[in-house]
Amino acid sequence: MMELFFLSVYLYRNRVTIYKLIMILKQFHRSLYISELGKHASFSQMEAKTSAKESQVKPIVIMLPWLGASEKATEKYAQLYRSLGFNVIKKDSEMTDFLWPKKGFENCKNFLTQLEDNTQPIVVHSMSIGCYFYSLMLLAMENEPEKYANVAKNIQFQVCDSPVLGTLKEMAFGVSSMVTNNSAMRALMKMVTLGYFSLSKPFTVKYYDTVIELIKYRCPAVPSLLMTSKNDPMACPEAFQSFVKAWEDRGCKVTTKIWEKSEHARHLHNHPNEYKALITDLLKVGFKIESKL
Template structure:
């Protein structure tokens, strides 16, 4: 069953709603595939005789709301894409084994239920869920070989990258964003937890970090981060980008703001964000998609 027919399943097979997006009020047919996967179809599935439209795989930050996610989905809706949103939870980070069913579901869905080009846009801890998915794909190269030619590029925005201490600090910020004391307590507890569960947490984390460094998808990258972000450590981000450039010869475009909140760069500087995204889509050949948006509500 392809992407087009999936969106036309009966109500008993998939829950379907029509959703108004906040920014441009474009209609979308929204299909809830599962508790993890949600498809926003803004456009017909095909572009005349040119074949299937591209799909953005969007992995937002933890605890993102629908209205916050809409702002990023709209970036792509107005550029001719449909969007597959992947929702996770903090528990998938704290116990990686729980993330494996989601990762397998996503990899299988991309292989079996979508057509056409794919672009990945992951943010904050959403990049962790994508890393778990990459590990599933890397461990089953024959099964997912068809994805290699379809994944055209990656947008990494404020991805959580760095040491265990930095990841523990990130958990504290996610759980208690308004309390420094509670953040510190949670971070210390996380480090104790990682030490006690090394076999089930630290070792998988190292595997996921490695698969991001050496992804089966050798595509151009667009990276957004800031120098004051304690969850996306600038030095670690720059080491990762240099690895992609120097070891694989990949085209990596980066924008580092001096002062911009975590996962908020689109709000901080929308003009630069949009301009770089336009240039990136042109680079990967996904910039001149004819629009056929649903009518305004």
């Protein structure tokens, strides 16, 4: 906590505003991922505009990947679902969706607006920061139930892969891990992020508390799959188990998978056969599954 105090003093003395700090974090992230974000940061119109015939017969997977996920990496998930007979709509997140929740909330509502007329069953598959974006979707649907009624009622399954659960320290570590693999830079980014949380508490931390409580206690009561690993530094084991219990108490039929060793949001890569089996077993409860893999 002393490091956080001294960082706050430094930021104050140097008149580093919240906005400037967001720009610093955002620019640092862009310097590492600009080529990927430039291609994949927005709603994919190509994936959304499936033919009318296809959209009438195929259920939809809304895929919410981790921050900076490459097209090559996310395509493996999309192929898995397509092989099971689903259309896939992917929505990438930006760093500012998390660092400035109000912006993320607006982006979320824009995304949901494009799904308003959908009548097909929906599977939500969120990963890492994508789980946070999913919580923003739930907040929007709760705030405007009539507007997003079609989306809400059609969510039939939900998958949360590597949710970042725990304290602000886990969140800060998550942010630092999303932008760099360098241990020294991670430590610096974690300190800067904690400082940012401290300075922006009314606009960030309170928002995080709201959406975490919402997704934990007021999520859709549908069959669900939660995945994490024991060596994931972004997931507190106690917080994960509390999350599972809350969903079970909510009425969700919850399947959990906790690997002994598996990298954050890399479970499909590390355990491909088991991962595919988990998804297939979840979905065959509600859909006729004929895998083409």
